[in-house]
Amino acid sequence: MIDKTVMTFHEKFRQYDLGEGHPFRGDRFVNAMRFFEGQGLLGLSEISVVKPEAVSKKELLMVHEERYVNLIFRLAEERKPYDIETPVSPEILEAALLVVGGSITCGKAVFEGKAKRAISLGGGYHHAGRNYGGGFCLFNDVAVLVEYLRCNYDVNRFLILDYDVHFGNGTSDIYYRDPSVLYISLHQDPRTLYPGTGFVWQIGEGAGEGYNVNVPLPPGTGDDTYLYALEKVFVPLAEEFQPDVVIANGGSDAHFADMLGDLGLTVNGFFRLSRLIRETSNKVCDGKFILIPGSGYNPKVLPFCWYALVAGAIGLEEINVKEPYTPPVEPAFCRKKVEETVAELKGLLKKKWKCFR
Numbered sequence: 175m176i177d178k179t180v181m182t183f184h185e186k187f188r189q190y191d192l193g194e195g196h197p198f199r200g201d202r203f204v205n206a207m208r209f210f211e212g213q214g215l216l217g218l219s220e221i222s223v224v225k226p227e228a229v230s231k232k233e234l235l236m237v238h239e240e241r242y243v244n245l246i247f248r249l250a251e252e253r254k255p256y257d258i259e260t261p262v263s264p265e266i267l268e269a270a271l272l273v274v275g276g277s278i279t280c281g282k283a284v285f286e287g288k289a290k291r292a293i294s295l296g297g298g299y300h301h302a303g304r305n306y307g308g309g310f311c312l313f314n315d316v317a318v319l320v321e322y323l324r325c326n327y328d329v330n331r332f333l334i335l336d337y338d339v340h341f342g343n344g345t346s347d348i349y350y351r352d353p354s355v356l357y358i359s360l361h362q363d364p365r366t367l368y369p370g371t372g373f374v375w376q377i378g379e380g381a382g383e384g385y386n387v388n389v390p391l392p393p394g395t396g397d398d399t400y401l402y403a404l405e406k407v408f409v410p411l412a413e414e415f416q417p418d419v420v421i422a423n424g425g426s427d428a429h430f431a432d433m434l435g436d437l438g439l440t441v442n443g444f445f446r447l448s449r450l451i452r453e454t455s456n457k458v459c460d461g462k463f464i465l466i467p468g469s470g471y472n473p474k475v476l477p478f479c480w481y482a483l484v485a486g487a488i489g490l491e492e493i494n495v496k497e498p499y500t501p502p503v504e505p506a507f508c509r510k511k512v513e514e515t516v517a518e519l520k521g522l523l524k525k526k527w528k529c530f531r
């Protein structure tokens with residue numbers, strides 16, 4: 175029997191369009207689907223595309239404070255922005271609720287045995303915390319997924335791998351004191367990028383100490399060094415933590431041609447990254463893996479990268495797409511800097527994790 179993968183998509187995702195001139199445009203979702211179609215991905219018997227339902231207010235309240243949720247609903251009605259780069263309208267709100275609903279649908283599919291893996295297209299709103307939004311994010315679908323699984327199934331240990339170019343400050347905040355969620359984030363050095371936090375020394379607090387793992391990467395970091403960091407940090411921690419599920423979020427903004435970030439991943443790098451997560455989840459949690467690709471601000475490379483991520487998750491052996499631009503050479507200092515960061519991280523976390531001793 176082949177392993178099934180459910181992928182959630184809704185035409186109304188296009189309403190998550192933050193306006194003319196804004197880097198977050200609503201056509202990303204359908205453009206990615208069209209590219210998947212052209213690559214023959216949607217015809218594979220492994221994949222079934224499912225239309226999600228909107229998340230309910232009650233489900234949002236598993237993560238978010240009521241006052242904050244009410245604020246967003248009110249701003250939507252009044253068509254007022256949450257902040258300068260995060261507009262809100264009834265259409266954006268409707269799409270946001272469908273995207274979060276998609277992540278819940280993915281969780282259900284995996285834990286009701288309908289699929290081994292699932293892909294929540296368009297999600298990963300990791301800058302939203304319990305009582306704040308920002309950075310284009312209103313509700314944190316990753317955390318809602320975690321809480322939905324915790325409430326409805328026997329799922330107690332979650333590993334979130336955040337490979338977005340930006341640090342997921344919202345997700346990190348929500349679980350900073352929670353040892354049931356191991357949050358690992360690889361992102362561009364926060365001194366050079368929004369949201370300006372996500373340092374190595376931010377390792378969690380109280381019972382959650384050691385369960386927040388940040389790997390800041392210097393601008394220019396390319397595939398091999400990125401994969402090196404994953405092999406040294408994500409893989410051993412996953413093996414020791416033994417999660418019930420691996421949830422991975424991030425779109426294409428770590429690609430070298432992205433307009434908002436300065437990391438140096440290629441399309442093939444995203445494929446390798448996704449395959450590694452799949453292999454690791456096969457080893458540690460019977461393959462339970464939920465992929466959430468959503469970000470990306472270069473519309474030309476976005477479909478390529480999302481395709482590479484999806485192809486890696488479903489287990490394709492190779493992809494046959496040509497990198498749209500010529501990749502740069504990684505600056506010489508990057509590898510050394512990342513090796514130092516990994517060593518520093520191990521020193522900070524060795525009390526908690528045997529694999530780092």
Ligand SMILES: [Zn+2]
Pocket residue numbers: 338339340427469470
């Ligand atoms: Zn991002």
